[in-house]
Amino acid sequence: QQQVKQSPQSLIVQKGGISIINCAYENTAFDYFPWYQQFPGKGPALLIAIRPDVSEKKEGRFTISFNKSAKQFSLHIMDSQPGDSATYFCAASHGGGSQGNLIFGKGTKLSVKP
Amino acid sequence: DSGVTQTPKHLITATGQRVTLRCSPRSGDLSVYWYQQSLDQGLQFLIQYYNGEERAKGNILERFSAQQFPDLHSELNLSSLELGDSALYFCASSFGPKDTQYFGPGTRLTVL
Numbered sequence: 001q002q003q004v005k006q007s008p009q010s011l012i013v014q015k016g017g018i019s020i021i022n023c024a025y026e027n028t029a030f031d032y033f034p035w036y037q038q039f040p041g042k043g044p045a046l047l048i049a050i051r052p053d054v055s056e057k058k059e060g061r062f063t064i065s066f067n068k069s070a071k072q073f074s075l076h077i078m079d080s081q082p083g084d085s086a087t088y089f090c091a092a093s094h095g096g097g098s099q100g101n102l103i104f105g106k107g108t109k110l111s112v113k114p
Numbered sequence: 115d116s117g118v119t120q121t122p123k124h125l126i127t128a129t130g131q132r133v134t135l136r137c138s139p140r141s142g143d144l145s146v147y148w149y150q151q152s153l154d155q156g157l158q159f160l161i162q163y164y165n166g167e168e169r170a171k172g173n174i175l176e177r178f179s180a181q182q183f184p185d186l187h188s189e190l191n192l193s194s195l196e197l198g199d200s201a202l203y204f205c206a207s208s209f210g211p212k213d214t215q216y217f218g219p220g221t222r223l224t225v226l
Contacts, residue, residue: 043204043217089157100211101147101170104157
């Protein structure tokens with residue numbers, strides 16, 4: 001059972017455009033929602049993260065929007081650049097006990113065309 | 115560079131063999147996580163250790179085992195390897211179980 005569903009699977013955006021990636025989760029115990037960026041041949045790197053006590057978090061060109069009632073969250077990349085071309089993963093974890101393992105979405109391959 | 119190191123970078127072996135993957139966490143981090151990344155299954159959590167103790171298990175096969183040593187480095191042992199075990203194996207570390215996880219560069223395992 002996939003606990004975090006991510007869409008779209010791939011995305012092509014023109015330089016300067018807005019990239020939007022969506023995720024939905026099922027487990028209401030999740031309380032930490034990070035986004036990771038992965039370039040070919042590299043490990044995932046944390047991009048931005050949010051906890052459910054806020055509805056939006058912005059860091060530079062990257063914004064997470066969070067809708068607790070709909071159990072959905074999304075990543076917006078403003079002014080997308082060719083250097084943003086990578087695979088993006090949403091993830092979730094719950095803070096119960098001492099576990100912190102991440103449940104990942106399937107990933108979105110973003111291509112930004114110059 | 116995340117500060118997490120993994121060796122080896124590439125590993126090619128045959129079915130039925132056993133291999134050991136090594137991970138050194140970032141300085142000061144007490145938690146280590148192992149993840150498997152494959153094309154069909156995506157990034158899947160395998161196992162978590164905190165300060166030498168196993169804390170959580172995910173989709174880890176019985177043929178796989180791991181441990182975290184007193185110096186906090188961790189090893190993932192894969193035995194009786196099958197073709198389907200070919201994947202990227204990532205180690206991540208964090209200070210505590212609920213802190214940001216930093217991923218290593220991964221070990222690419224190819225089973226022939």
